[in-house]
Every structure is written in C-alpha cells, then in structure tokens.
Amino acid sequence: MSEMELVFKALADPTRRLLLDRLRERNGQTLRELCEHLAMARQSATQHVDVLVRANLVTVVRRGRERLHYLNPAPIHEIEERWISGFDKPRLAALSAIRHRAEEYAMTSVPTYVYVTYIHATPEQVWRALTDADLTARYWGHANVSDWQPGSAWEHRRADGSGVADVVGRVLTAEPPTRLVITFEDSPDAEREPSVVTFLVEPHQDIVRLTVTHENLADLDMFHGISNGWPAVLSNLKSLLETGDALPQAPWEMTGAHA
Known part of the structure; x- marks a missing residue:
C-alpha cells in the first residue's frame, strides 16, 4: 500500500x-x-x-x-499540494484565513509544531547539512554559523554577504550526529523565553528520519508562519542531500512563507 x-x-x-x-x-x-x-x-x-x-x-x-x-502535517501538506492547491487556491486561502482568525480567538495556548521527513542519507550527512554554514546557505538562503558547542551562540545569517542575522540563539544540546537543540529568536523579547527547536536524526538502514520539533512559540502568527516555513526548508534540504542540488526555485516563495 x-x-x-x-x-x-x-x-x-x-x-x-x-x-x-x-x-x-x-x-x-x-x-x-x-x-x-x-x-x-x-x-x-x-x-x-x-x-x-x-x-x-x-x-x-x-x-x-x-x-x-x-x-x-507533512502528509496533509502533500495532499493539499496534489489535490487542492491547483483548483481554487485563492478562494480556499481566503476561507482558510477566516477560519484561522476564528481559531485565534478560540485557542488559549500555542501548540508545539512537529514535522517529520525521511531522507536517503546518512546521519552524518544530515547533521552536516544542519550545521555547515555553506550547505545551509545553499538550501535555506541563510548560513547557520556557530561552533555548535553547548552554550555557544549561533546566527542565521543572510547569504547575500550583508552579514545580517535574521535569527539568533544559543546551542542547548549538541550530540552529533543525532540530536541538536537550539533556541530560536527571530524577534528577541526580553520578557519571554525564546522558542526552542530540536532536530532528531534517527537512522534506519539507508535512510534517516528527521524530526523537527519547535516549542514555546510566541503566538499563533508564529505557529502559522513556521507551519509553512519548515516544510519548505526541509524539502529543500532533502532535495540537496538526495540529488546534490537544491530545488530549482525557493519552495517558500510558493507559500509566501519564511523560516
């Protein structure tokens, strides 16, 4: 099946x-x-x-x-891309926006986001793709820069040479090549704890299962943003590792998302 x-x-x-x-x-x-x-x-x-x-x-x-x-959300995302998005996306997007706004009033807490993808690669290759500045620049449009030691800072720098970091944080846990935990601060706020991203790399024969967990999100706008951003970024990572090339167009441009 x-x-x-x-x-x-x-x-x-x-x-x-x-x-x-x-x-x-x-x-x-x-x-x-x-x-x-x-x-x-x-x-x-x-x-x-x-x-x-x-x-x-x-x-x-x-x-x-x-x-x-x-x-x-990965399987539902694939269904949406294959069966829905090509039919009446503008009208569906408007209805979705109305529903999301209603949910914002109904929900009292922000859920944790979890995304899983399977990649034909070794754990070491996936780890390097997550932590190597040159590789992240290829599939993310930003270079993840750090020495990746627990307690060290890390920066998500634009790949245009400007040196601007759109996201910063700290390395909480680094257990190569299977587990990386970082704080994720795209708009630092001294009044709240930063969100936390965990990358879990689990090998099985010739593939790995990569689980990304994003916790302690600031609000529903952030949840909705990363719900579009992470699938786009990880699809590009998967393409790079399995084919040697990132996708021909930036996938987040299809949804207007960024991560």
Whole structure:
C-alpha cells in the first residue's frame, strides 16, 4: 500500500479523525491522555493510534520515560499540494484565513509544531547539512554559523554577504550526529523565553528520519508562519542531500512563507 493510500485509509475512520482533532487541540499527549474517554477498549484505541503512526500523520517523540504523540502535517501538506492547491487556491486561502482568525480567538495556548521527513542519507550527512554554514546557505538562503558547542551562540545569517542575522540563539544540546537543540529568536523579547527547536536524526538502514520539533512559540502568527516555513526548508534540504542540488526555485516563495 502506498504512503498516500495509508493516509486516506487512516483519515477514513471517524475514531482516528477524533484522535487527530484531540492532538490539534492539544499536541504532545501521552497514549493514556489521547485515548482517554474513548468508548472502546484500550487495545482497540491503541490500534487506531498505530494506524495514524504508520500513515505518518502522528509522530511519537520520546521525552524521558514518556512517549508523546504529535500531529505531523507533512502528509496533509502533500495532499493539499496534489489535490487542492491547483483548483481554487485563492478562494480556499481566503476561507482558510477566516477560519484561522476564528481559531485565534478560540485557542488559549500555542501548540508545539512537529514535522517529520525521511531522507536517503546518512546521519552524518544530515547533521552536516544542519550545521555547515555553506550547505545551509545553499538550501535555506541563510548560513547557520556557530561552533555548535553547548552554550555557544549561533546566527542565521543572510547569504547575500550583508552579514545580517535574521535569527539568533544559543546551542542547548549538541550530540552529533543525532540530536541538536537550539533556541530560536527571530524577534528577541526580553520578557519571554525564546522558542526552542530540536532536530532528531534517527537512522534506519539507508535512510534517516528527521524530526523537527519547535516549542514555546510566541503566538499563533508564529505557529502559522513556521507551519509553512519548515516544510519548505526541509524539502529543500532533502532535495540537496538526495540529488546534490537544491530545488530549482525557493519552495517558500510558493507559500509566501519564511523560516
């Protein structure tokens, strides 16, 4: 069964759609929290969660002894690009903007963003793509500059030679080639803690699973911005590692997003 068929199969069941809705309302739940109050046995609920995980609609992230479940927008993004965007995008975008504005009034907290992609590469290649200034400049349009030691500063410098850093932060954790945690400050605010980005590189035979988790977001505008930005950036990274070239056009220009 193809990846797309797994996604449509997962979405066809009302219980699984309910589980996705629960994660949309509060991302990062344990299995017990997610399956609480479902009118079925725990084993049956777990099977529904497993279907969502196999379809890559839900990502499991280990946090100490806990296994937290997050929505993964990548498959839905692919459906949107293939089946929706070519038909009536301006009207749909207007409706989406209205819905997002309504959600802003309804939501009291900003969810954590999680994105997962699979890359035909080694963990060392992915790590280098995340931390090498010349490589990041090729697929991101910005050079990520640091010595990547815990406690060190890092800068997201424009690749136009101006030396301007649009994002700055600190390296919190660096465990080459599998885990990198950084603060992410695109508009430094002394009154709040910066957002935090975690890159988790998990090898499996000839591929790696790259999970990007962006936490402690300032507001819903930031959440919506990075929801467009990260898929674009990571698609370009994937293309560079698998083909040797970044995508022919900057993917974030398609959505007006940036990250």
